[in-house]
Amino acid sequence: xxxxxxxxxxxxxxxxxxxxxxxxxxxxxxxxxxxxxxxxxxxxxxxxxxxxxxxxxxxxxxxxxxxxxxxxxxxxxxxxxxxxxxxxxxxxxxxxxxxxxxxxxxxxxxxxxxxxxxxxxxxxxxxxxxxxxxxxxxxxxxxxxxxxxxxxxxxxxxxxxxxxxxxxxxxxxxxxxxxxxxxxxxxxxxxxxxxxxxxxxxxxxxxxxxxxxxxxxxxxxxxxxxxxxxxxxxxxxxxxxxxxxxxxxxxxxxxxxxxxxxxxxxxxxxxxxxxxxxxxxxxxxxxxxxxxxxxxxxxxxxxxxxxxxxxxxxxxxxxxxxx
Amino acid sequence: xxxxxxxxxxxxxxxxxxxxxxxxxxxxxxxxxxxxxxxxxxxxxxxxxxxxxxxxxxxxxxxxxxxxxxxxxxxxxxxxxxxxxxxxxxxxxxxxxxxxxxxxxxxxxxxxxxxxxxxxxxxxxxxxxxxxxxxxxxxxxxxxxxxxxxxxxxxxxxxxxxxxxxxxxxxxxxxxxxxxxxxxxxxxxxxxxxxxxxxxxxxxxxxxxxxxxxxxxxxxxxxxxxxxxxxxxxxxxxxxxxxxxxxxxxxxxxxxxxxxxxxxxxxxxxxxxxxxxxxxxxxxxxxxxxxxxxxxxxxxxxxxxxxxxxxxxxxxxxxxxxxxxxxxxxxxxxxxxxxxxxxxxxxxxxxxxxxxxxxxxxxxxxxxxxxxxxxxxxxxxxxxxxxxxxxxxxxxxxxxxxxxxxxxxxxxxxxxxxxxxxxxxxxxxxxxxxxxxxxxxxxxxxxxxxxxxxxxxxxxxxxxxxxxxxxxxxxxxxxxxxx
Numbered sequence: 056x057x058x059x060x061x062x063x064x065x066x067x068x069x070x071x072x073x074x075x076x077x078x079x080x081x082x083x084x085x086x087x088x089x090x091x092x093x094x095x096x097x098x099x100x101x102x103x104x105x106x107x108x109x110x111x112x113x114x115x116x117x118x119x120x121x122x123x124x125x126x127x128x129x130x131x132x133x134x135x136x137x138x139x140x141x142x143x144x145x146x147x148x149x150x151x152x153x154x155x156x157x158x159x160x161x162x163x164x165x166x167x168x169x170x171x172x173x174x175x176x177x178x179x180x181x182x183x184x185x186x187x188x189x190x191x192x193x194x195x196x197x198x199x200x201x202x203x204x205x206x207x208x209x210x211x212x213x214x215x216x217x218x219x220x221x222x223x224x225x226x227x228x229x230x231x232x233x234x235x236x237x238x239x240x241x242x243x244x245x246x247x248x249x250x251x252x253x254x255x256x257x258x259x260x261x262x263x264x265x266x267x268x269x270x271x272x273x274x275x276x277x278x279x280x281x282x283x284x285x286x287x288x289x290x291x292x293x294x295x296x297x298x299x300x301x302x303x304x305x306x307x308x309x310x311x312x313x314x315x316x317x318x319x320x321x322x323x324x325x326x327x328x329x330x331x332x333x334x335x336x337x338x339x340x341x342x343x344x345x346x347x348x349x350x351x352x353x354x355x356x357x358x359x360x361x362x363x364x365x366x367x368x369x370x371x372x373x374x375x376x377x378x
Numbered sequence: 379x380x381x382x383x384x385x386x387x388x389x390x391x392x393x394x395x396x397x398x399x400x401x402x403x404x405x406x407x408x409x410x411x412x413x414x415x416x417x418x419x420x421x422x423x424x425x426x427x428x429x430x431x432x433x434x435x436x437x438x439x440x441x442x443x444x445x446x447x448x449x450x451x452x453x454x455x456x457x458x459x460x461x462x463x464x465x466x467x468x469x470x471x472x473x474x475x476x477x478x479x480x481x482x483x484x485x486x487x488x489x490x491x492x493x494x495x496x497x498x499x500x501x502x503x504x505x506x507x508x509x510x511x512x513x514x515x516x517x518x519x520x521x522x523x524x525x526x527x528x529x530x531x532x533x534x535x536x537x538x539x540x541x542x543x544x545x546x547x548x549x550x551x552x553x554x555x556x557x558x559x560x561x562x563x564x565x566x567x568x569x570x571x572x573x574x575x576x577x578x579x580x581x582x583x584x585x586x587x588x589x590x591x592x593x594x595x596x597x598x599x600x601x602x603x604x605x606x607x608x609x610x611x612x613x614x615x616x617x618x619x620x621x622x623x624x625x626x627x628x629x630x631x632x633x634x635x636x637x638x639x640x641x642x643x644x645x646x647x648x649x650x651x652x653x654x655x656x657x658x659x660x661x662x663x664x665x666x667x668x669x670x671x672x673x674x675x676x677x678x679x680x681x682x683x684x685x686x687x688x689x690x691x692x693x694x695x696x697x698x699x700x701x702x703x704x705x706x707x708x709x710x711x712x713x714x715x716x717x718x719x720x721x722x723x724x725x726x727x728x729x730x731x732x733x734x735x736x737x738x739x740x741x742x743x744x745x746x747x748x749x750x751x752x753x754x755x756x757x758x759x760x761x762x763x764x765x766x767x768x769x770x771x772x773x774x775x776x777x778x779x780x781x782x783x784x785x786x787x788x789x790x791x792x793x794x795x796x797x798x799x800x801x802x803x804x805x806x807x808x809x810x811x812x813x814x815x816x817x818x819x820x821x822x823x824x825x826x827x828x829x830x831x832x833x834x835x836x837x838x839x840x841x842x843x844x845x846x847x848x849x850x851x852x853x854x855x856x857x858x859x860x861x
Contacts, residue, residue: 067421067428087421087431094420095413102441144664155675261439262407268441 063120064093070119079108079115080279088267089116098225098246100210100261103269106313108280109249110208112269116245117204125199125244126206127192129213135220139230141189147182183234193224194238202242210260211250218260225263272314274301280314285321294369295332296321302361303344308353312344319343332366334359392418394538395454396437398605402450404443410436426455453605510561516587517580524591528598531556537602546603550595562588639712639846692781693717693724694774694809698788699753700730700761706817707757710787711749713849715740717785725774728752730759733769761791763829764798771801778808786814787843790823790830797829799836806836815843815852 064070070093071086081089089112092099101109117124127138158175165171181187190198196205210218224230228240248264250256272280277297281288288296300317312320320343329336341354392414400406406414413436421432430451438447515523535552566588569581666682674680697714699707714726718740728736734756739748778784784805806812814837816823816830823830834840843849 067425083427084431084435087428088435091417091420091432091435095416097413099435100439142664144668147668151675258405258407258439262409264439265435266439266444267435268444 064090066090073119074112074115075283077115077118078283079111080276080283081112082272082276085112085267085269088265092245092247092265093120095265096228096243098248098264099267100256100264101247101249101267101269102252104271104311104313105251106315107269107271108314109269110206113204113206113247113249116247120202120204120245122202122204122245123199124204124206125192125196126208128208129210129217131212131214133213133217135217137191138217138220139191139193140232141191142183143187143189147187150182150187185235188232188235194230196244196246197224197228197230197238197240199244200241203244205244205246207246207248209251210248211253211256215257218257222259222263225260271304271311274298277301277314277317281317281321284318285325287325288321289330291369292324292329292331293321295365296324298365298368299332299337299361300344302364303354306353306357306361308345308350309347310345310350316344316346332362334362337362388418388423389415394606395433395451397538398454399437399447399450401606402446404438404447404450406437413437450605453601456601510558510565512558512562513565513584516562516584516591527557528553528595532598532602537599538606540599540603541607543603543607546596546599549599549602550592553599554592554595557591559588559591639716639849692779693783693785694778695724695726695785695787696733696766696770697726697728697736698730698761698766698786699728699757700788701758702761702791702793703789703817704758707753708749710817711752712745713787715745715748725777727770727773728756729766729769730756731762731765732756733766733773735773761793762795763788763790763792764796764801767798767801767805771804775804775808778805780808780810782809783811783813784809786812786837787817788814789816789818789828790814790833791827792829794827797832799829799832802833802836806838811838812836813838813852814840815849816840817844818842819844 064073067083067086067090070090071081071083074081074086074089088099091097101112103109113126114124158178162171162174165174188194192205196203207221210221225246228243229237231237271277274297277300278293281293281297297317300312300320304311320340323340323343324332324336327336327340337358338355341358342351345351345354393411396406396411396414414433417432417436418429421428423429430448433451434444434447438444512527514520515527531553532549534556535549537549537553540546540549562584566581566584569577569584572578572581661684663682663684667678667680670680670682671678695714695717697707697710699711703710711728714728714736718724718726718737725735725737726740727733736748736752736755739751742748743751814830814833818828818830820842822828823834830840841848841852843852
């Protein structure tokens with residue numbers, strides 16, 4: 056298992072290039088994190104505001120490593136029967152019926168009860184076995200032949216009990232099923248956990264993970280992201296819209312616009328055939344960027360000022376680039 | 379990127395970095411330290427940024443810790459060039475070099491001899507043109523050499539053990555001695571006495587360089603202090619706070635104390651949070667259902683529902699915020715707030731004479747405004763325990779049951795009002811436990827207007843709770859028994 060990864064990711068640059076090929080523009084830290092995760096076989100805990108590409112990172116990593124992505128969305132009340140495995144109860148019930156008939160047939164000629172019991176003991180018990188096991192995401196990730204990328208999304212939404220339960224998987228890549236025993240991973244999966252920080256995760260959890268914090272990207276990186284995700288946008292518009300969003304993030308808002316919102320906005324502007332940013336377009340479309348009424352009002356009020364600033368900045372840079 | 383086999387030297391560099399990080403407030407467990415070594419072995423030292431990023435990923439686990447760590451990392455690996463006085467030499471590329479390679483890992487092999495031992499013994503005896511090794515380096519403006527020599531000397535005198543600012547001069551002097559300062563001084567002295575004007579000029583130049591070097595060494599040691607001393611300072615301060623009498627704390631400490639209490643609350647919550655199971659009514663326990671219905675051919679006539687045993691620690695906390703406990707009232711309320719945060723089934727009350735229920739305030743408001751609100755409502759008046767107990771009797775006595783723990787925070791100084799011990803007895807009889815936490819020391823219970831001895835028979839436990847350390851122990855006991 057080590058050989059293919061080592062070949063695929065000889066260094067951090069290779070990870071960076073691979074993610075770019077998969078359509079994800081990482082900063083250096085993100086690439087370093089993935090590189091380390093692959094080399095040290097440790098899970099990554101990704102934290103950061105919503106919409107900065109935490110989940111996307113897992114998808115891109117799966118694509119780049121050419122592994123299946125197994126996603127588990129966490130929510131309150133999630134328990135092991137939904138995350139790890141479940142018995143196929145219907146099938147088990149049927150099995151007991153068949154068993155009864157079959158046993159009746161074969162025991163008919165047993166001379167006494169003792170003999171019947173001996174025969175019963177010689178029949179292998181498959182009632183609790185893999186045949187009746189319905190693997191859920193976690194178990195599935197462990198059972199993948201060539202490994203997998205396991206995305207445990209929004210771990211902070213799950214209960215603390217569940218978090219504790221995950222520890223075994225995260226540190227040893229194995230799970231314990233009481234009726235069967237310990238099931239180890241065929242190939243340790245690449246594990247990414249994401250958190251929006253709605254509650255503090257336990258220290259035990261954090262200790263086992265590499266901790267990656269993804270913040271909002273800077274102007275350059277965001278431009279590259281837009282370029283990669285919405286290729287149709289002209290260079291001038293791209294510079295301007297990114298500059299606008301960057302400035303909007305410095306305004307006191309309830310929910311700052313994230314990368315995903317920038318992408319949506321770029322798409323919207325593209326659909327409207329905008330070539331450059333102007334105040335009117337901004338005011339019409341700002342609800343793509345801002346998701347709360349109060350924020351939208353603030354945004355609209357300051358749209359003119361920010362648009363001019365963004366145009367000046369982007370223009371200035373464009374002029375410099377031309378020099 | 380080649381993996382560097384971890385030698386004792388590189389290990390030392392990382393270990394000290396981790397120690398510095400700990401001192402600056404990044405929590406690094408042993409497991410994480412081991413991870414850090416694996417990380418370094420994987421990434422190597424070549425790429426400073428990659429090293430920083432990877433270590434940050436491995437050991438810093440919150441955004442704040444990351445900022446702290448990165449700051450610490452930069453400070454640790456900053457090796458300023460020794461800019462020589464007057465020369466105004468623009469920092470050559472060499473100024474960067476020690477940053478990249480002058481880590482102690484390489485230092486000793488390159489400069490160990492010339493910097494450490496050589497200088498002291500040799501300098502005196504050599505001829506005029508030669509001078510001391512340190513002098514030669516200063517004159518040659520060998521910044522890399524000087525930086526490395528200082529690094530080695532610092533290592534030898536164990537500068538990373540520095541813990542207090544009063545040690546700065548001592549360590550600076552020791553480092554300079556190691557670098558051959560005595561030989562340099564002797565050389566300067568000799569040059570000064572010489573008749574040759576060129577020598578006198580050289581002496582002057584050396585003197586200036588020497589002064590500069592001393593300043594450098596001090597600066598160097600101060601940086602080490604910032605890195606390695608922080609831990610000791612914090613330990614001393616927090617240790618002192620933990621055991622300080624609550625009544626003698628001042629406003630500034632309160633902030634720090636607040637953080638300590640919050641820390642403690644978090645620890646307690648994470649430790650005991652899991653004992654409060656959720657009710658899972660309506661989920662069929664298939665395994666047990668099948669088992670129970672084996673006699674019916676596994677046809678589920680009798681269903682078994684999943685249910686986890688829930689043991690809710692039901693707590694009522696009564697907090698004295700009257701004038702007699704003015705000094706600790708804020709603290710007691712802080713504690714109450716913390717309890718409310720940690721336990722689910724808790725009702726809290728505050729009183730001076732009149733007693734009101736404050737559960738809502740504590741639950742909804744942040745800690746500071748909550749405390750202010752409560753103190754405004756009932757705080758700092760003259761105490762009347764009898765009246766307070768009476769109010770409690772009206773408000774909540776009927777809700778007491780055999781599962782309830784009652785915690786009373788107060789000094790039991792009732793201004794010689796009627797103590798209403800019979801109400802206390804009633805509480806005692808109806809509840810499972812009564813715990814009295816008194817900020818006063820046991821010796822002063824019963825002195826003056828203290829009714830404590832009269833109440834004590836009706837408490838299952840009565841503790842002195844004068845310091846954070848006390849409090850922590852009590853809360854642990856309480857939660858363990860209640861859960």
